[in-house]
Amino acid sequence: MPAGDEPLVRVRGLRKEFDGTPALGGVDLDVARGELVVLLGLSGSGKSTLLRCLNGLHRPSGGEVTVAGTRVDRASARELRHLRTEVGFVFQQFNLVGRLTCLENVLIGGLGRVRGPRYGVSTYSRRMRAEAMAHIERVGLAAQAYQRADTLSGGQQQRVALARTLMQRPQLVLADEPVASLDPENAGTVMDLLVRVCAEEGLTVLCTLHQVDLALGWADRLVGLRQGEKVLDRPAAGLTRDEAMAIYRRVEPAAVAA
Amino acid sequence: MTAATQARPPGGASAPERPDDGAGRAPAPGRDPLRPPADGRRRALRWLAGGGVVLVLVASSAIGLDLPTLVAGGEDVANLLGRMVPPELSDPARIATLALDTVLMAFLGTVLATLLSVPLAFLAARTTTPHPAVAAAARGVITFCRAVPDLVFAVLFVRALGLGVLPGVLALALHSVGMLGKLFADAIEGADEGPREAVRAVGVGRVRELLNGVVPQVVPAWVSAFVYRVDINLRTSVVLGFVGAGGIGFALQDALRGLVYPKAMGIVLVILVLVAGMELLSMAIRRTLLAPKNPRYGRDRAVRLAVGGAAAVLLVVSFVRLDIDPLALVTSVPALLAVAGRTFPPDLTTLGPALWEALLQTLAIGLSATGIGVLLSLPLGLLAARTVAPHPLVYGAARTVILVVRAIPELVLAVVFVAAVGLGPVAGAVALGIGSIGFLGKLVADAVEEIPPGPAEAVRSVGGGWWKVLFAAVLPQGMPAIVGSGLYLLDVNIRTSTILGIVGAGGVGFLLFEAVRTLHFQVAGGIVLLVFVVVLLIERLSGWIRAQLS
Ligand SMILES: Nc1ncnc2c1ncn2[C@@H]1O[C@H](COP(=O)(O)OP(=O)(O)O)[C@@H](O)[C@H]1O
Numbered sequence: 001m002p003a004g005d006e007p008l009v010r011v012r013g014l015r016k017e018f019d020g021t022p023a024l025g026g027v028d029l030d031v032a033r034g035e036l037v038v039l040l041g042l043s044g045s046g047k048s049t050l051l052r053c054l055n056g057l058h059r060p061s062g063g064e065v066t067v068a069g070t071r072v073d074r075a076s077a078r079e080l081r082h083l084r085t086e087v088g089f090v091f092q093q094f095n096l097v098g099r100l101t102c103l104e105n106v107l108i109g110g111l112g113r114v115r116g117p118r119y120g121v122s123t124y125s126r127r128m129r130a131e132a133m134a135h136i137e138r139v140g141l142a143a144q145a146y147q148r149a150d151t152l153s154g155g156q157q158q159r160v161a162l163a164r165t166l167m168q169r170p171q172l173v174l175a176d177e178p179v180a181s182l183d184p185e186n187a188g189t190v191m192d193l194l195v196r197v198c199a200e201e202g203l204t205v206l207c208t209l210h211q212v213d214l215a216l217g218w219a220d221r222l223v224g225l226r227q228g229e230k231v232l233d234r235p236a237a238g239l240t241r242d243e244a245m246a247i248y249r250r251v252e253p254a255a256v257a258a
Numbered sequence: 259m260t261a262a263t264q265a266r267p268p269g270g271a272s273a274p275e276r277p278d279d280g281a282g283r284a285p286a287p288g289r290d291p292l293r294p295p296a297d298g299r300r301r302a303l304r305w306l307a308g309g310g311v312v313l314v315l316v317a318s319s320a321i322g323l324d325l326p327t328l329v330a331g332g333e334d335v336a337n338l339l340g341r342m343v344p345p346e347l348s349d350p351a352r353i354a355t356l357a358l359d360t361v362l363m364a365f366l367g368t369v370l371a372t373l374l375s376v377p378l379a380f381l382a383a384r385t386t387t388p389h390p391a392v393a394a395a396a397r398g399v400i401t402f403c404r405a406v407p408d409l410v411f412a413v414l415f416v417r418a419l420g421l422g423v424l425p426g427v428l429a430l431a432l433h434s435v436g437m438l439g440k441l442f443a444d445a446i447e448g449a450d451e452g453p454r455e456a457v458r459a460v461g462v463g464r465v466r467e468l469l470n471g472v473v474p475q476v477v478p479a480w481v482s483a484f485v486y487r488v489d490i491n492l493r494t495s496v497v498l499g500f501v502g503a504g505g506i507g508f509a510l511q512d513a514l515r516g517l518v519y520p521k522a523m524g525i526v527l528v529i530l531v532l533v534a535g536m537e538l539l540s541m542a543i544r545r546t547l548l549a550p551k552n553p554r555y556g557r558d559r560a561v562r563l564a565v566g567g568a569a570a571v572l573l574v575v576s577f578v579r580l581d582i583d584p585l586a587l588v589t590s591v592p593a594l595l596a597v598a599g600r601t602f603p604p605d606l607t608t609l610g611p612a613l614w615e616a617l618l619q620t621l622a623i624g625l626s627a628t629g630i631g632v633l634l635s636l637p638l639g640l641l642a643a644r645t646v647a648p649h650p651l652v653y654g655a656a657r658t659v660i661l662v663v664r665a666i667p668e669l670v671l672a673v674v675f676v677a678a679v680g681l682g683p684v685a686g687a688v689a690l691g692i693g694s695i696g697f698l699g700k701l702v703a704d705a706v707e708e709i710p711p712g713p714a715e716a717v718r719s720v721g722g723g724w725w726k727v728l729f730a731a732v733l734p735q736g737m738p739a740i741v742g743s744g745l746y747l748l749d750v751n752i753r754t755s756t757i758l759g760i761v762g763a764g765g766v767g768f769l770l771f772e773a774v775r776t777l778h779f780q781v782a783g784g785i786v787l788l789v790f791v792v793v794l795l796i797e798r799l800s801g802w803i804r805a806q807l808s
């Protein structure tokens with residue numbers, strides 16, 4: 001495991017309920033700096049909820065969540081905003097502003113670093129524009145920089161979203177099923193890119209995935225969720241495909257008994 | 259196969275027949291299997307439709323509108339038109355300046371309305387409001403602005419600020435908030451949450467979350483609403499002069515007062531040109547700015563910059579040319595509030611029964627105008643539908659009539675009819691009814707053109723001719739949309755009929771105008787309150803009926 005005394009993410013007994021219905025029932029999780037952790041689980045098992053509790057897009061109902069030294073569960077709005085500038089979030093549906101160009105979308109990633117309202121490319125400094133361009137080149141879309149985001153293919157859009165995240169200069173990247181909306185070939189390309197740039201930048205990654213094979217190939221560690229409980233947490237090295245697939249079995253004897 | 263079941267007489271046409279009974283359900287014993295099974299909602303709608311027709315007839319006879327009057331009125335109007343030709347444009351320089359002022363007033367009023375509407379819309383939209391109570395309050399303000407006609411605001415503001423363009427501009431602005439605020443808020447509610455969440459996840463506060471995550475998504479809808487509203491406000495601003503609030507209406511009223519009909523006709527033609535020009539311009543803007551065929555960054559940006567720059571220049575020109583001190587927009591607020599304050603508490607008793615009679619007359623005018631409008635618009639709208647018109651020439655002619663009528667403000671029509679048939683509600687009802695063609699005729703035509711062609715082909719394939727296709731396929735399918743538009747027309751007509759009194763065409767507007775002229779502000783307040791309540795009730799009722807239909 002990479003060095004670092006304090007884990008970047010430290011979750012203890014995290015609970016989250018939606019209108020009284022539990023989505024997470026006491027989850028513990030540590031993620032060390034530089035680590036790539038993949039979260040597996042059936043849909044509805046609470047993966048997105050867990051990720052969203054880490055950057056405060058959801059408020060935890062109970063438990064402790066510490067990310068990069070900030071207690072997310074009791075952070076003020078201001079502290080939360082500051083924390084979010086350090087945490088990149090990659091969405092399944094990319095969440096680009098379709099009418100804006102790729103460059104404008106990437107620049108949005110830098111908003112947390114500047115003061116005052118910005119609207120349109122010319123309101124950002126030359127330096128920021130150059131940086132955004134560099135990120136777009138890095139994800140291989142230099143030719144599309146001035147194209148509207150909604151004219152791109154899904155794989156290209158997710159690459160723009162990745163460039164937006166890089167523009168944030170985050171320490172931690174949370175990726176919620178980043179390739180679930182893509183065809184297998186694009187999924188492979190985008191995952192490759194994500195893992196490569198995050199490794200190059202030394203970023204910590206917590207990523208939910210459905211493809212067990214992809215997960216075993218890339219992850220340092222696999223974490224499995226089932227009905228809001230952690231049921232697996234092991235280094236990827238030495239884990240067999242069948243052991244990982246067990247998370248996807250519909251019912252576990254213990255769950256029936258409960 | 260649906261064609262056969264739909265081929266029944268169009269008597270109950272307002273409730274579209276849907277053959278959803280039949281095979282699946284066995285008819286109850288003892289019931290005539292050839293009649294559709296009883297359906298409470300459909301029966302209620304049929305009663306409602308019948309009641310509506312009766313109400314329109316009662317309303318028409320109450321204001322003395324009948325066939326002989328109409329025929330005689332037609333002759334009077336023909337006479338008047340005869341005296342109006344050849345139109346004459348004396349002092350073209352003055353008319354040109356007034357026309358320019360009118361355009362600038364419409365533009366400036368809409369810009370101010372936009373500035374007011376944007377924050378209101380964010381407060382009113384479910385997805386962005388800080389609190390549901392704030393949203394309700396903001397919606398209330400928006401509804402109030404819509405329910406009080408622009409000319410009513412203008413009458414009050416002229417009292418507060420004196421004759422001139424400023425009260426006119428402010429009246430346009432305030433009333434426009436009623437539409438822009440609502441459309442802006444609807445656009446915000448329709449925006450995708452995803453991008454907004456992505457911006458929030460970057461770590462910015464609320465203002466920038468909305469600016470960078472929501473605004474880019476809603477800009478096209480906002481621009482389109484703005485352009486549409488400039489178009490509407492141009493039509494209104496040509497009549498603001500009637501109440502002393504500036505623009506070309508001054509000159510028109512002068513000409514009519516002095517019975518210089520050819521001159522009046524000249525001005526009406528100028529107005530027609532203005533409105534038609536605006537229509538073309540807004541079409542061009544929609545095409546280039548909002549829906550470019552193949553978006554290209556460099557070109558689109560250039561177009562945006564050019565249009566934005568032109569708008570900025572026009573804004574400066576408006577202030578200079580209309581001689582409005584931008585500060586006056588703020589400094590005039592206390593005077594406006596003072597007048598608004600003097601309307602409190604609203605007085606509903608001083609006028610006695612005259613008030614209620616006038617209010618009933620307003621309703622009657624709105625109802626009969628809608629009746630006339632539907633009678634005229636249905637055939638005209640059908641002929642103006644490309645898919646139904648028997649000949650391209652007919653199509654072209656019908657579309658032209660609709661366009662020309664659309665270009666004439668209702669109040670100008672009312673002035674003409676008052677001049678022809680004399681003061682009173684008949685002039686108002688006929689003017690509104692004919693004016694409705696421009697609105698309802700277009701909606702009917704568009705609705706009919708959008709009908710899928712399948713059923714019409716089915717009727718044709720069993721040997722049906724033009725009439726059969728019309729009654730068996732076109733009308734049943736188009737009816738929900740047409741009824742919906744008709745209800746909206748009623749809504750609009752009742753609102754307009756509250757101001758017809760300003761030109762002597764009947765209704766509660768005359769009392770309102772008199773109350774303000776004689777400084778009885780509390781009486782005016784009472785009338786505004788009544789108008790507000792009536793408009794609100796009509797809006798709710800037609801909203802309910804439309805919901806039942808869909
Ligand atoms: N915003 C929400 N409101 C109410 N219930 C939610 C919300 N988000 C998630 N849930 C519920 O929480 C549970 C976990 O959902 P989620 O975290 O999205 O699972 P996953 O991402 O693993 O598919 C599900 O039962 C889901 O219905």
Ligand SMILES: [Mg+2]
Pocket residue numbers: 047048049176177
């Ligand atoms: Mg999910």
